[in-house]
Amino acid sequence: MSRRFPRGGSVSSGRTVTRRRALKLIGGTLAACTLAPSLSLGSLQGAKRPNVVFILTDDHRWDAMSNMNHPFVQTPHLDRLAREGVRFNNAFVTTSLCSPSRASFLTGQYAHTHGVKNNLTPWSDSNVTFLEHFKSAGYDTAFIGKWHMPGRLPSLRGVDRFITFTVQGGQGRYFDCPLIVDGREEPSRKPYITEELTDRALEFIDGRRENPFCLYLSHKAVHHQFLPPPDLKDLYDGVDLRLPPEADSMISIVDGQVVTGVVGPLEYHYRNYCRTITATDREVGRLLDFLEAMGILDDTVVVYAGDNGFFWGEHRLVDKRWPYEEAIRFPLIVRYPPMTADPGVAADQMALNIDLAPTLLDMAGLPIPGSMEGSSLVPVLRDRSVRGREAFLYEYFKDFPYNVPEHLAVRTDRYKYIRYQGRRKSEIFDLANDPKEMNNLFGTPEGNALLPELSALMDRLAQRRGS
Amino acid sequence: MMARTYGYGRQGLARRMFIPAFVLLVVAAVSLALYKNFWQLNLPYVQKAAAFIFGPAAFLAIGCGAIVVYPVCRSRGASVAEAFAASMITPLAWILKEVVRVSEFFSWGESLYYGLSSSLLLAIAANIGFMGLGEMIHRRRLKKRGRAGAVVTPVPIAAVVFALAALYVILIWGVGVHWFYIYQEGYKAIFH
Numbered sequence A: 001m002s003r004r005f006p007r008g009g010s011v012s013s014g015r016t017v018t019r020r021r022a023l024k025l026i027g028g029t030l031a032a033c034t035l036a037p038s039l040s041l042g043s044l045q046g047a048k049r050p051n052v053v054f055i056l057t058d059d060h061r062w063d064a065m066s067n068m069n070h071p072f073v074q075t076p077h078l079d080r081l082a083r084e085g086v087r088f089n090n091a092f093v094t095t096s097l098c099s100p101s102r103a104s105f106l107t108g109q110y111a112h113t114h115g116v117k118n119n120l121t122p123w124s125d126s127n128v129t130f131l132e133h134f135k136s137a138g139y140d141t142a143f144i145g146k147w148h149m150p151g152r153l154p155s156l157r158g159v160d161r162f163i164t165f166t167v168q169g170g171q172g173r174y175f176d177c178p179l180i181v182d183g184r185e186e187p188s189r190k191p192y193i194t195e196e197l198t199d200r201a202l203e204f205i206d207g208r209r210e211n212p213f214c215l216y217l218s219h220k221a222v223h224h225q226f227l228p229p230p231d232l233k234d235l236y237d238g239v240d241l242r243l244p245p246e247a248d249s250m251i252s253i254v255d256g257q258v259v260t261g262v263v264g265p266l267e268y269h270y271r272n273y274c275r276t277i278t279a280t281d282r283e284v285g286r287l288l289d290f291l292e293a294m295g296i297l298d299d300t301v302v303v304y305a306g307d308n309g310f311f312w313g314e315h316r317l318v319d320k321r322w323p324y325e326e327a328i329r330f331p332l333i334v335r336y337p338p339m340t341a342d343p344g345v346a347a348d349q350m351a352l353n354i355d356l357a358p359t360l361l362d363m364a365g366l367p368i369p370g371s372m373e374g375s376s377l378v379p380v381l382r383d384r385s386v387r388g389r390e391a392f393l394y395e396y397f398k399d400f401p402y403n404v405p406e407h408l409a410v411r412t413d414r415y416k417y418i419r420y421q422g423r424r425k426s427e428i429f430d431l432a433n434d435p436k437e438m439n440n441l442f443g444t445p446e447g448n449a450l451l452p453e454l455s456a457l458m459d460r461l462a463q464r465r466g467s
Numbered sequence B: 001m002m003a004r005t006y007g008y009g010r011q012g013l014a015r016r017m018f019i020p021a022f023v024l025l026v027v028a029a030v031s032l033a034l035y036k037n038f039w040q041l042n043l044p045y046v047q048k049a050a051a052f053i054f055g056p057a058a059f060l061a062i063g064c065g066a067i068v069v070y071p072v073c074r075s076r077g078a079s080v081a082e083a084f085a086a087s088m089i090t091p092l093a094w095i096l097k098e099v100v101r102v103s104e105f106f107s108w109g110e111s112l113y114y115g116l117s118s119s120l121l122l123a124i125a126a127n128i129g130f131m132g133l134g135e136m137i138h139r140r141r142l143k144k145r146g147r148a149g150a151v152v153t154p155v156p157i158a159a160v161v162f163a164l165a166a167l168y169v170i171l172i173w174g175v176g177v178h179w180f181y182i183y184q185e186g187y188k189a190i191f192h
Helices: A019-038 A041-045 A076-084 A098-107 A130-136 A193-206 A266-293 A353-363 A378-382 A445-465 B013-041 B044-064 B066-075 B080-102 B108-114 B118-144 B154-191
Strands: A009-012 A015-018 A051-057 A086-092 A140-145 A161-164 A179-181 A184-186 A213-218 A300-306 A332-335 A347-352 A391-396 A407-412 A415-420 A427-430
Touching: A051 A098, A051 A193, A051 A266, A051 A353, A076 A086, A076 A266, A076 A300, A076 A332, A086 A378, A098 A130, A098 A353, A130 A140, A130 A213, A130 A353, A140 A193, A161 A193, A193 A213, A193 A266, A266 A300, A300 A353, A347 A353, A347 A378, A353 A378, A391 A445, A407 A445, A415 A445, A427 A445, B013 B044, B013 B066, B013 B080, B044 B080, B044 B118, B066 B080, B066 B118, B080 B108, B080 B118, B108 B154, B118 B154
Parallel strands: A051 A213, A051 A300, A086 A347, A140 A161, A140 A213
Antiparallel strands: A009 A015, A086 A332, A161 A179, A179 A184, A300 A332, A391 A407, A407 A415, A415 A427
């Protein structure tokens, strides 16, 4: 018996399907497959929505972790996160400075969009944070830790619990730091701030609730003055610090770098910095253990990030701000087993700080607002072979009295082009052959050949900035 | 009546003022240039040693030069005003260099305000303190040669106290953080 197929169509379940409809179905299915990675487990499974814990540290370099083969810094709990999740080997900030970068994490936007351009331009209450989106979606939310953005402390929308500090211009203190808890000042219950903030985070997590939670835990550590807790004050004594060859003990007090506050021998501060990282790692471990003991670790998206990098003598610099790799890279690790293929396999795709907010929303199955300029990293979590972004724009705005000219940079996977405002010569680096960025190609035949394309790319990426 | 010199005769303006000031300026400039650029020779081990020598040399010449220049000028017959001016040439030249350097990325108004930043102010304050010490050293030498009068008097002591107070407020109080925020508030008040 021959089967009859209507002209131009096919038969399926006794229903006539035209060719056009079939193409639509195929197209729709393909589109769904393409978009599937960006759909959250929550939306696919209905009611189940993940909790979110975002841990942000300050000035933690991307390579100062034992899972990055640092010569001596021990970070067993971050190593665990990387082993059970995905570490992004090429994570970059769009502005290497605390306040703009923090605002970018919160809003998913560049500094030129959210307006916190440096440590002097205030946060605008018109900015919408990812916490606000989570709150609208029925989450319990908390902001705990360093706010440190210019202007008055905001009454942050979409946050059930707002615990922060304002001392030392919002930088806080490592020891006995007074807190502002939902607008009221309270003394610190533990002397060391990283432990105190972790305690506050655990209290929030431990609260009775019907809803999932979204926690933004932002440490003062490991920012200057790089003070470890007393029991770790002798850690790494005597180890070979392996500071870069161009560095020496005094570089932090020349060429205006003293304003960074890193006064005294570089080695002294670097050793303390490394101790403070290990102290912070210990608190990350306490939080992970707590989630595990509650039986919710695998239901919780845990993200660890630093707000920017830090120079420890490279280019004879300390601090951050400059668009060189040491300052613009940051550690980024995401752990969420239900959405992670091949845990422990690192991602090489470029990730940006502005990607965090859309990624978290995506993981929770929430829509990503068009105002966000970053992209969800969920496809990368699901498949480490997907194509990532090819270039990104970096921007730095004048921040008196720090001795860094305003500039724009564009970074591709191979090259970096930096355009400074003022008298300073532009720079082009071939990152494949010159990873330490010591050989400026600008003005050389090779640089001249690269310049038109890099310049056009920068102009294209910078178009949205306006002027 | 001619003033007694106690073995310290008044020499010409160049010898009693400009030469000590110029020598310190050259030491500071050369040390600073070598400190900042030696690493480009790409000699890592020599560079560490060079940095260890030239860095502190530049630091001492700029921040503490008055402890040498001031008593030398005074011993050559310079007045207090002349010795003061000679001692301030190096720190002021350094501040001027810094102001010009930062004008690359700050407006001229901001660059001038930068001249009041902590390290630059400290250089001035420290040299004032060392001038106070230098004056007392000079008086002690005179006393050993028979001059009557007190070595320790309020003015040089005030200079030393001023320097110590500046050191405390600018560098030690909150490890420099408090002063920095005061300075920042000043910037915001003027330029924002």
